[in-house]
Amino acid sequence: MAVTQQEIESRLWDAADELRVAMPEAQYSSVVFPLMFWKYLSDTWEHHHQEFLAENEGLDDLLSAEEAREIEYRDYQSFEIPVIHPGTVRERRASWSSILATITQPGLGHRVRASLQAIETANPDKFSRLFGSMTWTSEEVLSGEVLAAVMQAMDRTPKMHEGNMSYDVLGGAYEYLLKRFSDGSGTRAGQFFTPREVVELIVEVLDPKGFESVYDPTCGSGGMLIASANLLKARGGRGYTLRLHGQEAVPDTAGVARMNLFMHNLTQFQIEIGDTLKDPRFNKPDGSLAKFDVIVANPPYSLKWNPWTNDPRALGGVAPQSSADWAFVQHMIASMGPKKGRAGVVLPHGVLFRGGQEAAIRQRVLDDDLLEAVIGLPANLFYSTSIPTCILVFRAPGTKAEERRKGVLFIDASKRFTKSKNRNVLTEADIADVVTAYHSKFDSEGNPVDPDGDGGIAARFVPAAEIVANGYDLNIGRYIKQAAVEQEDLGTLIDAYNIARAERQKSEQRMLAVLADAGIEGFDE
Template structure:
């Protein structure tokens, strides 16, 4: 008798029900390291059994090539074997997962490193409850399609992000922002897509989903990602597998200190790069960057306290010369911070790599009120766009509902159309010559070039953005005053010099002292 199919809602409730069994035993931020491996384990075994039944019906025997990925589940390592375990359940789970990984090279390391054997965290009884809960549904392909399971997986990622607080940004980026970034880059069939800080793989998947929505072939995209966190990189691999992808490569590692994708001793280059790098990390090897063997310091060496321009330079060096384009989600500070001014100036003046800067509203960084921006970079800009940058002020285009901020479909469409038109739109978009940007000391601050009704109201801006603006303006003021002092340097005999249009010495000292006090405040 055929098992009835499950609805999307039933599937999502079933998965979230497993997570609720862990409430009170572990922190919400740790749910993912237990639930995702169990889900993937159950899926593998159910599909494996289904394929074996079909093979027996077709030709009376089962061979390894009858299975997806030519998967092999050794005796004693099946879900049903673990389900029979009454004691030391964690050890049974861990042993089964490690055996499957070692038997199937493509799955090596995919189950992560959850502490299954730590009974102080999860007792045998709790693990048995989890196993029994997952056993209430069959996750075969005939019951749960790849699309359904992929959507449910994404649902679970979002739920875990909502529950896990500040750690969510490590593996989750606002999906409406990802959709916008993907549409801006217009992925094409067969292209290579790379995310140097790929989290749970959502940006890579978004390129494929964009092509599918257009009715184009999407499974021949070549997807590549690197992620420093072990469980998060495992989540990305499971995510892609459960969406039905096989032609991808997700590697765990530190992109800045040990980039994995190398060809002929140089960084491998890609058609599309989507990224949401970690914001202004302080713990990175700046000294090694001074002599980076891959030339990722062509703009300069970023300050120790902010690695944003290290990630940016890595991305730019990883773009193909003719087709390479990137969309990077950054905090607004990268657009105007004084300590990065020289690098930013070289970026726009010497290399002309920035095509568009899009300012988004607050709360689109997960669990952070900070305003976000998208920087679009392109190696081979259209001749009409060369030496110009389009600024789009989309601060107003944010919907906030039930403590969540997101972009509506019409918001995304409005921004995409403005980018494609590359023309001035009053109070929304402005095409600016690089020469004008250089006159503003290389600042890419969007409000210098185009304002919106929201930006006129300073009370609407997050505090951290206001502080950062103030710090930058203070530094600019100090530098301007220093230049003024040099011009006014002289040795006056009397205060009579003030009558000749020259500031007397005591006035200069008073201005200098006052300015110094303001900056220190």
Template sequence: MTQQRLESVLWGAANALRGPVDPGDFKAYVFPVLFFKWISDTWDYWHQIAVDEWGDDLTDEIEADDYQPFIIPPGWHWDDVHQTVNHTGVKLNDALQRIESANPGLAGVFGDVKWANTDRLPETALVALLDAFHGVQLDPDHVEGDMLGAAYEYLLREFAEASGKKAGEFFTPRHVVHLLVKILAPKPGETIVDPACGSGGMLVETINAVKAAGGDHRTLRLHGQEINLTTTAIAKMNLYLHGLEDFTIRRGDTFREPKFVTKGKLDQFDLVIANPPFSLQNWGADTWANDPYNRAFCGVPPAKNGDFAWIQHMISSVKETTGRVGVVMPHGVLFRGGKEGAIRECLLRKDYLEAVIGLPNNLFYSTSIPVALLIFRKTKPAERQGKVLFIDASSRYRAGKNQNLMSDEDIDIIHSAYERGEDLDGEGGLHLRLVDLAEIEGNGFDLNIGRYIQTETAAEVDVEAALVSYLESREALRAAEAVLDEKLKAAGFNA
């Protein structure tokens, strides 16, 4: 099967739901069925190998111990569900629960869809979905190498397109992920965590990066935490379908209940990477004044904006010597005052910030505001100690249908600029400058990129900062209005 054919079949399966299911919710239904089909086809593949090698001497114990990556209890295989004529949703629901129970490592992987609820998913739509998958074989004989993982990424991208702004909850554009991971340069054997892992795209890209460099990706130890149940399940499936088995994805609130803790202290990782939700409200500021993990080491961020809570959590989770932190943030973190200004000053005085990379506008589904990559290290390279590298990459993109895109060439140029600290793109391209902390202090610890690598007057810089602040405030207002609208509808008031 070709990659294109596989992707076409999978998207056709998703379209079997069109009508009764909102396209933004396709992922909650399609991915568990895809994963169930893959497990069953993989079980069949290894079962046949075991029979060929052992013949009549094959026992269930030998097969389970030496061949099968997953256990499928008798009567709960894909074929058993597909052949069910009545109450198909009940049968599917029971099958997924029994497979999870038989495989502790799969706990929660199928999400929480109520397959027997025919009001939400009519049986005709479910049967059409199962029929669409039934005709494709997903075992290693039919789907080679990374094809299935790539097809999963394809579906994630298509579902993000269908979800619009809701896509920001689970999907980061892959060109942004590729750039951030390339900058952080994961190495074989390292420990990696994403505290807002969404569908696991950042973690998957670390695998690809190590592979591309000729390293053994199986030695990576991958970890992720995600608050949303469906998205947590999607992340687990994503990693399994990319050939990973040794990883840990945990569900929970990173601020109120961090899951990677040992003996009362945060676990320490070589690499911490994330694209967390921007300007998160009600993130748990009331608990951070006495945070048992000392994550407010530079101060408690505002209750209505968790950006610097993510940053401090990530820095608190990284190793002293080898550790790197890469995080996507709105430009507001570069210049907002008050509590955030004090935290920013503290981080700079500790010399944790290595680089600020301004990206093009309109790269994300969830927001059109400009964003930046912030790179932190507790121990910076000698040549960058007492300095911050500023890169303006805002012009490195091509216009897309809904969002702007960065090409592989754009990514390579930005990465080379970060590595070497010199502009390799010439006139009209990207600009950069390595700035002493003394100059930043002279600017009141304002990190607005325009202050350091362009010739605008201070007034012009203030206009840029004000514009970004206005755009962020406008999006926050719209989000608040949407919440209010939902509450009014729930209370019986019509808009």
């Protein structure tokens, strides 16, 4: 019987829930994802191993062990689960089932760590540094009893291989855990998880095509890369043809991204570890930045950083030390392919109007006609911040459509959201309406030619001359005036008035008392 999405998600959460006695929910991912991926690898390897044995029955007498191994890894296996401690009494395969059989023996964490390290070493091209720091395997961090309980609970999940469940189910379960951990972990979730509807909106706008390259310079858990492949697949294309690239500063999070991509059956990817601004890892042989067709990012907002001193990415100047927002934009612009490069990035509204060095960069970007669109999003969409954000869409020099040149499209979707438990969300209808507005035609006044009534999104194409006249300020409110002013809550206004009046009266009484003490009277008549 086919495995249901709900069944595997429920079992996996049961395993994660065993950690509640040992650590806060914000730390669950560092344990659960490596264990889940280890089980997936082990189940997959064992499934193919059984296929090899069934289809080659009777060859034992004809082949040496080395010949049998060569055939199995050539025709059946795509990675290796090696043997640890070979030639000793502790010899065993570094597989889930093998270590699970020793679960009652002391030193479980040590055996788990040795197995995961052995898998990384045996598959350097695929799994190098995949499992992260693995500090949780230490008895001081996670007791053997709790680790055993987690593994026993996870072992009750169905076998995680392609013969038992689809990659859609498996990848969906991974996504479920990512979201569940984010819902419970507060601000730390922003390190690796961007809400899926925001990801989908950016990817819909950028519209990746088959065989294109997609790059995320702050890739977190890899959600934007996966969404690019999923969109292409949903439109009848082959998502696996995309060449996916990502860089992530946090090693454990980079491991989460690699595992996420594998769980979605995406193997044409390269995830690098490092600070993108300080040490970009994707470069051409001559040392210059590699170029990509599609670039997506949700970088850390207003990050303090060490500004560049002499870097070719510094278009229009260098971003201030207090905020690297525009530095990430400059990096993305420098990474756009010259023929069809486009980029979408989520940032706080401050990038639209802040002065100083950021204003100089903004001016250069606008003068070079690189910014195509500004999309205002609702507040409280993200786990890491409640502030309103926006999506900036860029095109490589000279590649804008003729009707979009020498101007910027402004879209205001700030009122389009549905409240949920911890944050606001964009619905599928909201996303569709924003994408429709993005693809709209505009008249000479910059208004949509075919607005779609009350369900539409406020949008306007603004010529560059008007933006220049406003001092290169991109604040959305300067260019879009809502057709209807929202009705104020009369009760709230009355309450606010009464509070303000009481405060004014208290201030006047204090002032009169001071004047009276000074011998000045007559002001209270």
